[in-house]
Structure formats: C-alpha cells, structure tokens
Amino acid sequence: MSKEYMHFDTTEYARRLKKVREAMAKAGVDVLVETDPANMYYLTGYDGWSFYVPQHVLVSADEGEPVWVGRGVDLGGAKLTCWMKPENVLAYPEVLVQNLPKHPSQFLAQEIEKRGWGKKRIGVPTDCYYFTPRANSVLRKELPNAKFVEVDLLVNWVRLVKSEPEIALMRQAGKITEKIVDTFYRVMRPGVRQCDAAGEILKSCAVGTAEFGGDYASCMPFIPIGAQTAASHLTWTDQLIQKGQSTYIECSGVRLRYHSPLARSIQFGKPPQKMVDVNKVVLEGMEAALDEARPGKTPHDMAMAWQKVLDRNGLSKESRIGYPTGIGYPPDWGEHTASLRKDDRTVLEPNMTFHMILGMWMDGWGFESSETFRITDKSAECFANVERGLKVID
Amino acid sequence: MSKEYMHFDTTEYARRLKKVREAMAKAGVDVLVETDPANMYYLTGYDGWSFYVPQHVLVSADEGEPVWVGRGVDLGGAKLTCWMKPENVLAYPEVLVQNLPKHPSQFLAQEIEKRGWGKKRIGVPTDCYYFTPRANSVLRKELPNAKFVEVDLLVNWVRLVKSEPEIALMRQAGKITEKIVDTFYRVMRPGVRQCDAAGEILKSCAVGTAEFGGDYASCMPFIPIGAQTAASHLTWTDQLIQKGQSTYIECSGVRLRYHSPLARSIQFGKPPQKMVDVNKVVLEGMEAALDEARPGKTPHDMAMAWQKVLDRNGLSKESRIGYPTGIGYPPDWGEHTASLRKDDRTVLEPNMTFHMILGMWMDGWGFESSETFRITDKSAECFANVERGLKVID
Known part of the structure; x- marks a missing residue:
C-alpha cells in the first residue's frame, strides 16, 4: 500500500x-x-x-x-x-x-x-x-x-457500528456536505440552466474544503425542479429554472468513501400554503424522530414518533424514513441492513450512523429534508450543521 | 411521458x-x-x-x-x-x-x-x-x-448498431467531450490539488455546451497522476500535482445518456524518452487500427493491426483495445458485446460505435489515448475532434 x-x-x-x-x-x-x-x-x-x-x-x-x-x-x-x-x-x-x-x-x-x-x-x-x-x-x-x-x-x-476513525471521516464528510448545500442555495436561480447549477454542485463535491478534499458520491446529487420534484431520483436536464418553481437537493459530501448525505428544499417566490404546511410537519417530525435516536431505542420507535406527527396532521408516507450510511460506492450510499421503519426492532447502539430522510412525494410536487447522524451515548449528533426548513428565495 | x-x-x-x-x-x-x-x-x-x-x-x-x-x-x-x-x-x-x-x-x-x-x-x-x-x-x-x-x-x-437519432446524440456527446478535455488541459498544473482539478472537470461534464447541456457519465473521470498512472481505474486524491509527473484523463461527455469517451495524456516538463517512445507507438497503432475500422472488417482485424505495431516496437499489451459504447449507466459505459480483440470476429457494420482505448500500463507509470467512433459506409468517424498525442505542459 x-x-x-x-x-x-x-x-x-x-x-x-x-x-x-x-x-x-x-x-x-x-x-x-x-x-x-x-x-x-x-x-x-x-x-x-x-x-x-x-x-x-x-x-x-x-x-x-x-x-x-x-x-x-x-x-x-x-x-x-x-x-x-x-x-x-x-x-x-x-x-x-x-x-x-x-x-x-x-x-x-x-x-x-x-x-x-x-x-x-x-x-x-x-x-x-x-x-x-x-x-x-x-x-x-x-x-x-x-x-x-x-x-x-x-x-x-x-x-453498522462505526469506529472512532470512521466517525472522524463522517464528520469531515458532513463539513463537505455543508459546502455543497451552500453552493445549492447560491447557484439555484430562475433563468439558470439546471445543468449549469448541477456543474457547480458537482464541483463542490470534489473540491471539498480547504483542509481536505472531497470524493465522488455513490449517487449523483438529486436536484429535481418543478414537476420533477414529485419523483425521487431524477437527475438534471438542461431546461431553465422557472420563477415560482420549487426544488430540493439530496446530496452527500464524501471523505475517503465515507458519506454524510443531506436533503434541503427551496421555493422560488412565495411558497404555496401546502408547501408551508408540509415544511412545518417535516420540521416537527424530524425533531420527534431524532428525539428517539438514542441507545436502547429502535428504528420502530423513531418511525412511530414520525408517524404520530403525520397522523396528527392528516398526512401519510408509505416509504421508510431512513437507513444506515457510511462507506459507499455506486449505485448506493445505504448499507442495506436496518431500516428506519415500523417493523425494524434493531436496538440502537452508540456510533451507529443513519441517514434519516423525510421525503414527501405528493401529486405533482415534492419536498425533502434529511439529516445524517450518529447515535451518541445518550442522543444523536448530526454531522452537518445546516439550518433546517424550507429556504425561500425571491 | x-x-x-x-x-x-x-x-x-x-x-x-x-x-x-x-x-x-x-x-x-x-x-x-x-x-x-x-x-x-x-x-x-x-x-x-x-x-x-x-x-x-x-x-x-x-x-x-x-x-x-x-x-x-x-x-x-x-x-x-x-x-x-x-x-x-x-x-x-x-x-x-x-x-x-x-x-x-x-x-x-x-x-x-x-x-x-x-x-x-x-x-x-x-x-x-x-x-x-x-x-x-x-x-x-x-x-x-x-x-x-x-x-x-x-x-x-x-x-450495437445505432440509429441516426442515436448517432446525432453521440456527436453531441463528442462535443461535450471536447470541452472536458479542454478543461483537463487548462486546470491540471503542478501545485494544484488533484481534487480541485477534478472539480472543474466534473463541472464541464454537467455544463456541456452553450447549445445543449451535459449529463453525468457512467464512470467518474479517471485522472491518475504520477505513480497512480500505472493503475487504470483510480480516481483523484487531495494531494498536490507535482512537477515532472505525468497524468492522463479517461472521461466521457454524455448527452441524454449517450456517451463518447476519450483519453489523453499530459507530461509536466520534459517527457522521459520511454514516454516519447510509447506516445509514438500509440499514435501509429491508433491509425493502423482505425484504418481497419470499416464495414466487412472485424475486431480481429483491428486488434491485429495494433499488434503488428506493438511487435515492431517490442511492446506488449495483454488487455483488449476497446468495446462498443453508447447508452450508459453506472458502473459502465461499455455495452459488453463485441470486444476489440484478436478472437472477436463480429463483422463490422455502418453505425456500430466503439471506444478504442490504447492504455499502456507499465511498471510504475502509464499512458492512455483513445477515440470513440462510428463505422461509416467506408471508414470510421471520430465523434470528438481533439488533437492526438502526448501534451507537454511546462
């Protein structure tokens, strides 16, 4: 070597x-x-x-x-x-x-x-x-x-359970993720070709930070716009971003093959009421589920906490809300073991790491927000520090 | 749809x-x-x-x-x-x-x-x-x-045999490939972090041209530097490019999932004699093999033409020299059917498309040059117009 x-x-x-x-x-x-x-x-x-x-x-x-x-x-x-x-x-x-x-x-x-x-x-x-x-x-x-x-x-x-050197790399990956989301917020604008914005975002992935470089992610960044947001895994086109559209990014900073994925959403112009409502529910659901992310609890507990928030607000989501992450190669940054869903009773332990993704794909539109975190001795530590909630850009 | x-x-x-x-x-x-x-x-x-x-x-x-x-x-x-x-x-x-x-x-x-x-x-x-x-x-x-x-x-x-609309997209992919190689020649410099150069190259892939946008390639661009060039499929690190090193790129412009891969090599500073020699052999071998790329001929004929040039120069290469390309998704832009090698007797027809890659991986160093082309009525049409041969950058 x-x-x-x-x-x-x-x-x-x-x-x-x-x-x-x-x-x-x-x-x-x-x-x-x-x-x-x-x-x-x-x-x-x-x-x-x-x-x-x-x-x-x-x-x-x-x-x-x-x-x-x-x-x-x-x-x-x-x-x-x-x-x-x-x-x-x-x-x-x-x-x-x-x-x-x-x-x-x-x-x-x-x-x-x-x-x-x-x-x-x-x-x-x-x-x-x-x-x-x-x-x-x-x-x-x-x-x-x-x-x-x-x-x-x-x-x-x-x-599934990471060592300290692995956690150190995932923290670095989280720092790169912050850079990528900064770029997303900076370059996505009405009148810009989707592919030009995607180019800047891909550049951020590779460049990383001044202290350490980035790596390629196991998936291309998902950056659907407008009607594409109703679909979860489309990549970019060369169409122009339009006023009034919404968009989200699901991306991951990567350090030496270790991932720390994150999703955030943007609305260009005044968000419709349904978007405001979903944003609120997702923020609340994220906190409720993260509150259950600690040793001794299970994915079942996290999924139930999220479900309660959905139920109280009359919303539904069929798909699971997350999976373990860490090392990844194409086509996936998930580890394929535990799933954050109701029937999963895996007991959470310190240094298990998950990507919890609250993707709401509705009829003709969608919204995503996510965090990647490790289980600590008593709670959850998110690897990227990015303000939560819908970003409104005029 | x-x-x-x-x-x-x-x-x-x-x-x-x-x-x-x-x-x-x-x-x-x-x-x-x-x-x-x-x-x-x-x-x-x-x-x-x-x-x-x-x-x-x-x-x-x-x-x-x-x-x-x-x-x-x-x-x-x-x-x-x-x-x-x-x-x-x-x-x-x-x-x-x-x-x-x-x-x-x-x-x-x-x-x-x-x-x-x-x-x-x-x-x-x-x-x-x-x-x-x-x-x-x-x-x-x-x-x-x-x-x-x-x-x-x-x-x-x-x-394997493309339609005219498919060929039109591969020509567009070739134009994007030209842009990517331009970027490669522009950003690769001693003192630059590999990851920073990779970021610019990835950006070129997505941006494409002013007329049409690019897409993600089925493989990350391979940009090995120094000792890495002896290996064929390593990606970048965050180390600095050094004076006296050599590098190559194997990349592909992509238009609506259609690929047109290309490889070119750079030497920073005066190339050692062995590099000058291999460059000459590869240039000659490329022309000899392309001369056989026409209807009625076979991959066998192309591989034999290349082999004759190698033999005359006392060089050897075990691996095949190419494969069909077109639509691609990770992990590969090859089509897995015919191979440009001696035991392949597939009869060439108009609008078959191949990536012919002359990769010479030697003891501690390497060199790549390639072309993607279609078989025409009587010869071969390369999709990207990029000057062949080793690029020397002082």
Whole structure:
C-alpha cells in the first residue's frame, strides 16, 4: 500500500477482520466471498472504479490476510490501495473479461482450491451488487466438493457500528456536505440552466474544503425542479429554472468513501400554503424522530414518533424514513441492513450512523429534508450543521 | 411521458422493439425480463438513478407495450420519463425494499401471472448488473409453471448498431467531450490539488455546451497522476500535482445518456524518452487500427493491426483495445458485446460505435489515448475532434 492511501492503521483493519470472523463463525462459514465494493474497501482498503467487472475479496476463518482477486489492469491500483502483502493481491486473466461463457469465477474457484479451501464451507452473497447468477453458478460448478452457505449482508451488519476513525471521516464528510448545500442555495436561480447549477454542485463535491478534499458520491446529487420534484431520483436536464418553481437537493459530501448525505428544499417566490404546511410537519417530525435516536431505542420507535406527527396532521408516507450510511460506492450510499421503519426492532447502539430522510412525494410536487447522524451515548449528533426548513428565495 | 423527456419519437421505440422481438424469437423467449438500466432506457425512456433497488422492464413477444416495474417512490419519475401508457408503469410495495427474505421478484412474478404469462418461456439474464442470484431464484420459485431461458446481452446486441437519432446524440456527446478535455488541459498544473482539478472537470461534464447541456457519465473521470498512472481505474486524491509527473484523463461527455469517451495524456516538463517512445507507438497503432475500422472488417482485424505495431516496437499489451459504447449507466459505459480483440470476429457494420482505448500500463507509470467512433459506409468517424498525442505542459 502506498502511504497516500493509508487511511487507517493496521489495528483498525485487524479489528474489522475479527468482527467479520466472529460473524462468519456464527453463520457457519469457513471462507467468505465478498463482492460489494463498500465491503471490499472496508476489509482491504481497495479503492478503484473497477466494480464494472467481477472482483472479489476472500476472507478465511483462519488468521491469514484477506485476498483480493480482480482484473489484471486493476492489479496496479490494488497494490497501491490494499494493505495486504503482494501475494494476497491477485489478477485473473484478461481472456475472462466480458467473454461469455468464460467467467472470472473460474479463476476464483481455482484460487480457492489452490489455498486448500476447496472442501470448506464457502459463504456467498445472494442479493448484493456485482455478484450475478452466473458468477454464483460457475463458482458452485467449479467447486464440487465445497459446501455453499448463502450469507447476505454479513459484512454490512458489522459496518453498522462505526469506529472512532470512521466517525472522524463522517464528520469531515458532513463539513463537505455543508459546502455543497451552500453552493445549492447560491447557484439555484430562475433563468439558470439546471445543468449549469448541477456543474457547480458537482464541483463542490470534489473540491471539498480547504483542509481536505472531497470524493465522488455513490449517487449523483438529486436536484429535481418543478414537476420533477414529485419523483425521487431524477437527475438534471438542461431546461431553465422557472420563477415560482420549487426544488430540493439530496446530496452527500464524501471523505475517503465515507458519506454524510443531506436533503434541503427551496421555493422560488412565495411558497404555496401546502408547501408551508408540509415544511412545518417535516420540521416537527424530524425533531420527534431524532428525539428517539438514542441507545436502547429502535428504528420502530423513531418511525412511530414520525408517524404520530403525520397522523396528527392528516398526512401519510408509505416509504421508510431512513437507513444506515457510511462507506459507499455506486449505485448506493445505504448499507442495506436496518431500516428506519415500523417493523425494524434493531436496538440502537452508540456510533451507529443513519441517514434519516423525510421525503414527501405528493401529486405533482415534492419536498425533502434529511439529516445524517450518529447515535451518541445518550442522543444523536448530526454531522452537518445546516439550518433546517424550507429556504425561500425571491 | 413529459415533453421534456421525449428524446425519441415513437417510431424509434417501435423500431427498437421490433428488433428485440426478432432476437427474442430466435432465442425462444416469450417474455423478456430486463434489468440493465441502459437496456431499460433504450426500450422505455426510463431515466432515474434508482437502479440501486430492483427494477425491471418486461417485453412480451406479442404487440403490447413494454411494462416498467419498479419501486413506488420512483413511479413519479417513471411516469415522467417512460413513453408507455400509465397502466404499463407499475410499482411494487415498499415493504419489499431491502427487507430480506421478502423480495421485489415476488411482485414481479405476480404481475407476470396476472398478464397471463405464467406458463410462458421467460428470458432472464445471468450476468448483467442489478439482477442478483436471489432475484433469479425467487422469480423461478414463484413461477413454477414457466419455462426459464437464460439469455445474456440480448438487448445489448441490438444496441450495437445505432440509429441516426442515436448517432446525432453521440456527436453531441463528442462535443461535450471536447470541452472536458479542454478543461483537463487548462486546470491540471503542478501545485494544484488533484481534487480541485477534478472539480472543474466534473463541472464541464454537467455544463456541456452553450447549445445543449451535459449529463453525468457512467464512470467518474479517471485522472491518475504520477505513480497512480500505472493503475487504470483510480480516481483523484487531495494531494498536490507535482512537477515532472505525468497524468492522463479517461472521461466521457454524455448527452441524454449517450456517451463518447476519450483519453489523453499530459507530461509536466520534459517527457522521459520511454514516454516519447510509447506516445509514438500509440499514435501509429491508433491509425493502423482505425484504418481497419470499416464495414466487412472485424475486431480481429483491428486488434491485429495494433499488434503488428506493438511487435515492431517490442511492446506488449495483454488487455483488449476497446468495446462498443453508447447508452450508459453506472458502473459502465461499455455495452459488453463485441470486444476489440484478436478472437472477436463480429463483422463490422455502418453505425456500430466503439471506444478504442490504447492504455499502456507499465511498471510504475502509464499512458492512455483513445477515440470513440462510428463505422461509416467506408471508414470510421471520430465523434470528438481533439488533437492526438502526448501534451507537454511546462
């Protein structure tokens, strides 16, 4: 690993591996196959935009280092960014790249055999990014003596509680988020092309602060305008922003792959009464739900507090109000484990981190407000300090 | 569909569907399940950053419209961007979102049953983005009377030959690419933080030209510097650019999801002799390979022309030299069908479009140059007009 890429010391990686191995023991897994880029970064430090081809990290239950297995052209990047010894950073041959029926899982299986793991219990994901039905079936076919165990989100659940060095990066990400929202408030104006405003916002993401640079976010900033605000995940067009429209941003500052997402809304000109009302409900709901964000409480408690505010105001929202966040790679900055919704009884612990997003998508218009926070010893700490509530710009 | 999102007229979509249905007939498929966002956009116009949750387009062999099935919060976006009637734009319930063992494939199966397709031959992908082993197994379990046919890249192969309206958008993308490379040459300077330069480059991507705006690219621009240039897919850091370093950019202008990627290299100060030599070889190899890019020739012919130049100069490169490009969503702007390599005998036809990338990743340094072009009646037309060869900046 090059010094430039040493974002954590070896004790941090050892701590992560220990927790993952405890989870593997519980799940009855001897060798874990991991393909989610966020989990790969968490375990090895590997950081490259190469997840469009198959790549993997293997973790064995014994004391060895994780093993990175990716494409040849990415071996240089893996050697720069991974903390492991070079013999644990391996490439499959180029002929396996996008050349069906040949598949990188063939090489992966050989490597598993070579390391004496061919008869072990192999843990594979069933529902994560970048591990396809073919990757799965080829691996099983090529390892006829292994026992396969379906494990989902094993590393993701370990990631839910952050370490102090991780929290430090999320605080930095929150500072970058503040810069991005400043830019949003500055550049969004009637008469401006949406794409020109988006350009300034993207620039803010990368530039970060004077003290530390920004990184790319796992999602493009969502900046819908006018009728687009009724939809949650549209990106920009080159149309002009119009007087009287509303807009919101859902974006994230990112520091060394750690995210701190935030949403805020703007109305150009006098807001219609329905917008004023929703803004008030969302402000109240945000405080009510954050009041429940402390150790011993659950996502259920937070969702119920929000629901009470909605009920009292005659509003409804079907979708969940948040999810854990931290490391992210496209297409998502969510961790896919707990959800802030009524049927989730995960017990909150210090240094769990969530993005709570109160998105109200109505008939023809919408409104978003959100916070990213950690659970402290007794309450919640928001990572970005941005005044809440609808911003009215004349 | 809102007028703002009508990028193609209905005859273009009808033409695409006809070709896809011909391919389905050949493959013995009655109902195609498509989850690749680029293929979904191609068939329906759907354009949102929502591919981090399961979403699908169904195409039946009969004359009906395609059917979009996604998440509830994205229904608004689908109704704005899809060309189909509202009854063919459907949402699965929120409770199926990231809530294992519940899965959106359960709803998809019900919808397939409801439309009378439960006993049909269902075509599913095995190796595309965003269709997981669990999505596959749940769908099969819930449709016990269907016959499943594994089809890969069926729509991708149809996309290989572009229509005139598609070529027009790729030409516009090429104009945006020119702007991005201009910015790269302008902002990359010793003493500048990599992230600050990256910010300006990202801004160029979104802003596009005065006539038409840019879109986000399927990959972040790759802008490795110094030792990073030996790796192919690292993104930026916040370190300062140093005198004497080299750098390259691999980026793409994007117009309404159509890409036109390009790579160029910079040396700060006097280039070392090895860089001068590689630059010369790559310039010669680019011309030799482009000379073979015409109807009736094959990727094999192009790869052999390049290889001859390498051999004559005592250089080697294991990886392929290119792939088809056009519509793209993260994580990739490649189409995953033909590859510019020796064992590919796909016969070139007018309006096939490729990104030919001559990336030379050496021991501790690297160099990239590329072009995106279409096959014309008798040669190749590059979409961006950017002077080739190493740029030396003092």
